[in-house]
Amino acid sequence: MNITLEKFADLAALVEGQAPLADSLDHGTSHWRAVARTGLELCSRTPDADPRLILLFALLHDSRRVNEFADPDHGPEAARYLTTLRKEGIINLSNEDSTTLAYAMYHHDAGETSDDLTIAACWDADRLQLQRLGYWLKNELLSNPLSHTLEVQELVSSYHESDELSWGDLFIQAQALCSR
Ligand SMILES: [Fe+2]
Numbered sequence: 501m502n503i504t505l506e507k508f509a510d511l512a513a514l515v516e517g518q519a520p521l522a523d524s525l526d527h528g529t530s531h532w533r534a535v536a537r538t539g540l541e542l543c544s545r546t547p548d549a550d551p552r553l554i555l556l557f558a559l560l561h562d563s564r565r566v567n568e569f570a571d572p573d574h575g576p577e578a579a580r581y582l583t584t585l586r587k588e589g590i591i592n593l594s595n596e597d598s599t600t601l602a603y604a605m606y607h608h609d610a611g612e613t614s615d616d617l618t619i620a621a622c623w624d625a626d627r628l629q630l631q632r633l634g635y636w637l638k639n640e641l642l643s644n645p646l647s648h649t650l651e652v653q654e655l656v657s658s659y660h661e662s663d664e665l666s667w668g669d670l671f672i673q674a675q676a677l678c679s680r
Pocket residue numbers: 531535561562626
């Protein structure tokens with residue numbers, strides 16, 4: 501990854517510190533880390549998906565939420581937040597990667613699917629975690645056929661409760677996937 505563990509830990513602390521709903525059980529940091537863990541699990545089985553972008557998606561996608569329920573602007577706000585963090589030199593991404601990540605965040609709750617393997621892993625990771633809120637998963641809203649399997653759905657359903665991986669652990673997982 502183009503960032504050190506220390507810098508990523510600083511970024512995670514900054515984003516958490518600025519997130520209005522960071523402590524929310526439904527949309528706060530435990531959910532973000534469950535999305536990261538789920539996305540990296542999908543990524544480990546999808547060699548062309550980008551673990552760095554999946555990790556950043558997980559950290560940022562709900563970080564601008566101000567409402568637990570209807571909050572249609574939180575995806576676009578997350579994309580704008582990415583622009584700010586890049587301008588401040590806190591996140592260093594190519595324009596191409598930034599465009600992919602911004603698109604994934606902007607549209608993440610719009611009910612779309614994607615053929616882009618990285619965007620698919622981001623959206624599927626978030627939707628697979630809908631199980632925490634008692635929703636039935638709809639295969640037509642899961643982009644990668646891998647996410648339709650009961651094995652994956654059952655595996656990741658425990659991630660929200662377990663809450664055992666820190667951002668540092670997740671960064672190390674993503675870094676290992678980068679060098680595969
Ligand atoms: Fe989410």
